[in-house]
Amino acid sequence: MKTRAAVCTGLHEPWKVEEIEVDAPGPHEVRVQMAYAGMCHSDEHLRTGDMAPPPEIISVFGVDSLYPIVGGHEGAGIVSEVGPGVETLAEGDHVAMSFIPSCGRCHWCASGRQYLCDLGMTILAGPMMSDGQWRHHLDGQKLNRMTQLGTFTDSLLANENSLVKIDPGVSMKAAALISCGLATGFGSVVDRAAVKPGETVVVIGCGGVGSGALQGAKIGGARYIVAVDPLPFKVEKAKQIGATHGAASILEAAMMLPELTEGRMADVVILTPGVLTGDLVGPAVQLASKDGRVVATAIAPITQEEVTLNLFNLAMFNQALLGTVFGSCSPRVQIPNLLRLYQAGLLEVDKLITQEYTLDQVQNGYDDLAAGVNVRGVVKFDI
Ligand SMILES: NC(=O)c1ccc[n+]([C@@H]2O[C@H](COP(=O)([O-])OP(=O)(O)OC[C@H]3O[C@@H](n4cnc5c(N)ncnc54)[C@H](O)[C@@H]3O)[C@@H](O)[C@H]2O)c1
Ligand SMILES: [Zn+2]
Ligand SMILES: [Zn+2]
Structure with missing residues (x-):
């Protein structure tokens, strides 16, 4: 045909x-x-x-x-x-x-x-x-x-x-958005980073995938949720769906976190910018606390191999740098699950x-x- x-x-x-x-x-x-x-x-x-x-x-x-x-x-x-x-x-x-x-x-x-x-x-x-x-x-x-x-x-x-x-x-409109972006972002926080109630989560990049991450943080019980995006409109949207704080850059988030967390920094950091480049990873890991989990969700150029990262701190602070595909969830479980949350009015x-x-x-x-x-x-x- x-x-x-x-x-x-x-x-x-x-x-x-x-x-x-x-x-x-x-x-x-x-x-x-x-x-x-x-x-x-x-x-x-x-x-x-x-x-x-x-x-x-x-x-x-x-x-x-x-x-x-x-x-x-x-x-x-x-x-x-x-x-x-x-x-x-x-x-x-x-x-x-x-x-x-x-x-x-x-x-x-x-x-x-x-x-x-x-x-x-x-x-x-x-x-x-x-x-x-x-x-x-x-x-x-x-x-x-x-x-x-x-x-x-x-x-x-x-x-x-x-x-x-x-x-x-x-x-079906909601199902279309849930089928990749929202499920991937949500799972990045809830399944891959295994957020716990009371934790602090930073989401770097607040597009479709980041919006799933922000809501994973909210539903997962995060105390503070910091939305990072250079575009004020995206930060504003992020606040409508659960972000408690906004920042225009990773540096701005880094200056905000010590006061929010009594100096401990963020338990979970999710990288969801449009394109992931190696230079973003080190600054993202610097936002994380001891025992913090940093999840690289965004896609990098396929041949990108270099990352700037302080390996001494990664080990001594007992941190985890994690990748994820589809938010580390099974699609046949997560898509219907998020649709039920949507129908219950819990997922925007x-x-x-x-x-x-x-x-x-x-x-x-x-x-x-x-x-x-x-x-x-x-x-x-x-x-
Ligand atoms: N791992 C997976 O399984 C998986 C699945 C789906 C999408 N992705 C990837 O996730 C990423 C996000 O996808 P999307 O559809 O939400 O993209 P998007 O373009 O809708 O959103 C990206 C956001 O990041 C912001 N941004 C750009 N540079 C930034 C920076 N340095 N700091 C903070 N924010 C920044 C942009 O302003 C934009 O709001 C893409 O790379 C996409 O390919 C991965
Ligand atoms: Zn996608
Ligand atoms: Zn199989």
Whole structure:
């Protein structure tokens, strides 16, 4: 079938809506009529090259190029067709997309860590995970999809491993935002840093993912929550969803913490700027207390290898510097869980959606994100 999708055709090329050809669902594949797609910063990393692997890495996946690629990995929609062997979903089911697939059977899934599913190795680029065939084409060329998804499309074809069934009564707009950004930020604080009631949490970068972290801190019982962002509008939004204090820079937060914490500094520091660079890590760790946990959630340029960090202090202060993917949560547990919190009025999602776009306006949405006017933009589809 033919459908429309926002495609990036090369490094620094804009998102442009193209008519693409998508084959019939293969084994364990499902077609979804998209309802909403969230505009996470990770898709922007495809265009800027932060997430464009060098040729020697991408060739390992049997792929010559990351481009052309359909963008989008946050989203929710309604199943319109199922392929052979699909057992977990049926036409009409409501689903959220998960950028981390979960097979349920590998070592990591079986031990309760679906966020580390071995199928994660397929998400950088390449053909369908089901059978290694390409089913997406642009003008006869093989077409990659962001994390085996590519939610910036009217009709998505994905493996059932990447889809999470959700309650049909729940807002698909909220599900779209929860499906990556909010879940990742929330889990960074609650699951990865294991925040305890009464602790002090600093969130560096208050976009969509940072907004999840701020709310993880609030629901996790943090006493002080310091929102750090150079944009006053983001700090203001952060205060509306739980931040007790705001700062325009890491340095400003560093000056604020001694007084708040009787000199102990922050128990938890979460790094969620748009791009993580090595020079941010040392200052972030300096915000942390003895026994403090610092979580690197944001994505760094793929070849970034240098970090400035005082290793003496890291050891002597008994600190932990942690990475996280999907907030170290299992998507099939966390997405429904956060939707229940949303329905109970405990998790704010609607206030974070600063603008709705059509599929044709995806590039405008990313221009607005770069201009600092969006916490989260969403693409709304005609459904
Ligand atoms: N680890 C994961 O599994 C995972 C999942 C989703 C997203 N991410 C990554 O998380 C990061 C955040 O994503 P997002 O969609 O929230 O991005 P975003 O662009 O919406 O928000 C980033 C915010 O950081 C602020 N910022 C930039 N530089 C800063 C600095 N030096 N100090 C403080 N604030 C700064 C910006 O003003 C902006 O408000 C991205 O790198 C994204 O790719 C990681
Ligand atoms: Zn994302
Ligand atoms: Zn698995």
